[in-house]
Amino acid sequence: MDIETKYQEALDYLYTFIDYSMTRNMRYTEDKFNLDRMHKFMELFDNPHKKYPVIHVAGTKGKGSTSALIAHALYEQGYKVGFYTSPHLHDFCERIQVDFIPLKHEEMVAIVDDMRSKIPLVAEITTFELMTAMAFIYFMNKRVDYAVIEVGLGGRLDATNVVSPLVSVITSLSLDHINVLGDTLAKIAYEKGGIIKNNTPVVVAPQKDEAILVLNKIAEERNSPLIQVGKDYLYAQAAKSLSGQNFFVWPKEDQIAVNAFIESAGREDWEPTKFHIPLLGFHQVQNAATAFTSLTVLRQNGLKISDDSIRKGFANVIWPGRFEVINRRPLIVIDSAHNRESALRLRNAVDDYFPGIPVVLVFGASEDKDIDGMLVELLPRVKIVITTKSIHPRAISPEDLIIKVNQMGVRAIPTQSLEEAFDQALKLAGKENLILVAGSIFVAGGMRDIWFDLQKNRDER
Numbered sequence: 001m002d003i004e005t006k007y008q009e010a011l012d013y014l015y016t017f018i019d020y021s022m023t024r025n026m027r028y029t030e031d032k033f034n035l036d037r038m039h040k041f042m043e044l045f046d047n048p049h050k051k052y053p054v055i056h057v058a059g060t061k062g063k064g065s066t067s068a069l070i071a072h073a074l075y076e077q078g079y080k081v082g083f084y085t086s087p088h089l090h091d092f093c094e095r096i097q098v099d100f101i102p103l104k105h106e107e108m109v110a111i112v113d114d115m116r117s118k119i120p121l122v123a124e125i126t127t128f129e130l131m132t133a134m135a136f137i138y139f140m141n142k143r144v145d146y147a148v149i150e151v152g153l154g155g156r157l158d159a160t161n162v163v164s165p166l167v168s169v170i171t172s173l174s175l176d177h178i179n180v181l182g183d184t185l186a187k188i189a190y191e192k193g194g195i196i197k198n199n200t201p202v203v204v205a206p207q208k209d210e211a212i213l214v215l216n217k218i219a220e221e222r223n224s225p226l227i228q229v230g231k232d233y234l235y236a237q238a239a240k241s242l243s244g245q246n247f248f249v250w251p252k253e254d255q256i257a258v259n260a261f262i263e264s265a266g267r268e269d270w271e272p273t274k275f276h277i278p279l280l281g282f283h284q285v286q287n288a289a290t291a292f293t294s295l296t297v298l299r300q301n302g303l304k305i306s307d308d309s310i311r312k313g314f315a316n317v318i319w320p321g322r323f324e325v326i327n328r329r330p331l332i333v334i335d336s337a338h339n340r341e342s343a344l345r346l347r348n349a350v351d352d353y354f355p356g357i358p359v360v361l362v363f364g365a366s367e368d369k370d371i372d373g374m375l376v377e378l379l380p381r382v383k384i385v386i387t388t389k390s391i392h393p394r395a396i397s398p399e400d401l402i403i404k405v406n407q408m409g410v411r412a413i414p415t416q417s418l419e420e421a422f423d424q425a426l427k428l429a430g431k432e433n434l435i436l437v438a439g440s441i442f443v444a445g446g447m448r449d450i451w452f453d454l455q456k457n458r459d460e461r
Contacts, residue, residue: 007105010112011092017119018126037125038159041133044118048140052082054163055294058151058192059171061342062205062287065279065319066171069291071148073313075099077305082139082147084132084160089321089445096135098142100318103134111137128152132159156194166301168195168202168224169294171287173211174341175370189214198222201297205290206230227297234258235289237282238274242325242353244315247285248272249292273307275314280323281349288314321444323349326451330426331357331434334448336441338365340373346438347381358433362421362447363405364388365439367396374439375408382436384428385412388421390442418446 001009042049057067064085071083081099088094096103111134119125132152139147149165151158170192173185189211196202196218204215206229219226227233231252238246250258250272258272277288292310299305323346324334331354337346350359361382365371379385387401398414405412415421425435437447 003106003109006109010109013112013116014127014130017130018124034157035159035162037122038129038132038162041118041122041125041129042136042162044121045133045137045140049136049163051140052144053146054165055146055148055167055169055298056151056160056163056165056195057148057169057171058155058158058195059169059205060174060188060192060339061345062171062283062290063150063169065284065287065317065322066169066205066291066294067148067150068319069277069288069314069317070169070294071100071313072317073291073295073305073310074146074148076313076316077309079145080143082135082142082144082149084135084139084147085150086128086131086152087441089441090449095131096138098139098144103138107138108134126159129159151192151195154191154194156191158195161195164197165195165200166303167294167297168197168200169204169290170195170202170207170215171205171290172283172341173207174339175373185210186214190218193218196222196224199224201225201227201301203290203294203297204228205286227293229286229290229293233289233293233296235285237285240280240352242280242328244276244278245280245285246274246276247288248274249289251296275311277314277317279317279319280325280353281345282352283345283349284322321441321448324448326448330429330431332451333434333436334444334451335436335438336444337374337438338369338440340370340377343374343377343438346436347377350381350434350436354434358383360425360429360433360435361385362388362425362435362437362443363401363439364390364398364418364421364443365396365401366392366394366442367400368394369440371396371401371404371439375404378436378438379405379408379410382410383433385410386415386421386424386428387412388415388418388443390418390440390446392440392442395440395442418443419450422447422450 055070057063071081074081083097086095093102093108149160151160173189173192193215202219202224233251235247235249238248261271295310321334321336326332326334335346337343359382363385385405387398389395389398402412402414415424429435437444
């Protein structure tokens with residue numbers, strides 16, 4: 001059996017277990033979600049998650065970008081870095097990386113084979129728990145210096161929450177997975193705040209009052225220093241283009257010096273710490289400021305890392321599918337926005353970078369998402385919508401999407417595949433309009449595949 005056949009068989013095997021990500025009516029209760037299974041399974045492998053220091057990152061939006069920024073900075077300092085993220089854009093093995101090289105298919109097969117005899121010893125273990133265990137085992141085998149671990153869902157009961165991190169990081173919180181995590185920001189903050197550990201610092205991105213009150217309470221109860229971006233560390237965008245953006249970040253103690261710098265129109269000898277990121281949208285400045293603050297807290301607690309390494313890491317970060325401009329003419333932007341807050345940020349970014357340019361929106365989503373909320377934010381900026389769906393059991397049908405779009409007074413065209421949707425978008429957009437893909441990471445990844453396959457085929461002719 002060749003390695004690709006073995007890989008597919010191993011992947012199919014993983015998905016034979018309980019996979020709540022594929023379930024339409026998931027119950028997020030402690031009888032379904034708890035850490036007992038994960039602790040027991042990790043003990044069977046000598047607790048690999050305890051063999052290296054961990055940075056643990058939760059949040060509704062920005063946790064992937066923030067994790068990637070932290071990991072790239074550590075890599076530039078010369079550390080061997082494990083990076084665990086989910087879901088993936090194209091290939092399952094993207095979820096588990098060391099020094100930004102994904103787990104090889106043959107390595108994945110070997111780890112699954114190693115786990116098979118022990119899996120029956122833990123009843124009702126889930127697909128995501130097995131995936132997380134694979135990451136922990138792989139990082140141990142590779143002897144990483146640090147691992148940046150992104151939470152899958154929530155935080156408190158997430159499979160990743162068996163770690164004891166050097167720092168916990170909580171990015172921007174908003175309503176998402178409300179049938180699972182709760183229908184208020186306070187309930188969601190309680191779940192995300194579950195990653196805060198006793199006597200361990202937590203860095204928190206700017207939050208709405210309802211969320212920060214809950215996070216502050218949890219941190220106080222656990223004697224965990226809470227460092228808030230936007231309060232303890234401040235930031236400001238300096239410049240932007242389609243190639244990226246520059247920003248400043250500084251501790252609140254430097255505010256008087258920053259004021260003098262601003263008043264001098266930048267002519268002061270001193271200036272706040274400045275960085276460049278290739279990621280677009282002001283929300284990415286917030287994510288980068290959160291990453292920098294997290295690295296600063298780590299540095300205050302013994303991590304050796306220079307501003308130059310952070311600067312190089314931020315400048316070289318790769319995080320596709322997030323307001324990613326994959327073509328200039330016609331303009332094609334791929335984004336993984338999949339809740340109302342992220343849709344609002346996406347619309348703001350479109351207005352910021354492409355003012356006045358008509359938008360052809362390619363939209364597909366999972367039916368458990370706040371589809372109406374996303375459409376409310378996006379449609380005022382859109383001239384026509386092409387509805388589509390990814391190959392995912394929770395995907396809403398293009399016809400049901402048409403009804404929602406039409407009710408909001410916008411013309412829409414249904415398509416039955418991502419390929420058909422992309423063809424329609426190219427025809428309707430011409431050279432002067434913007435094609436915007438959003439609503440689901442599965443749609444974003446699929447459209448990205450289609451575009452780059454198309455370019456590859458053209459190059460080979």
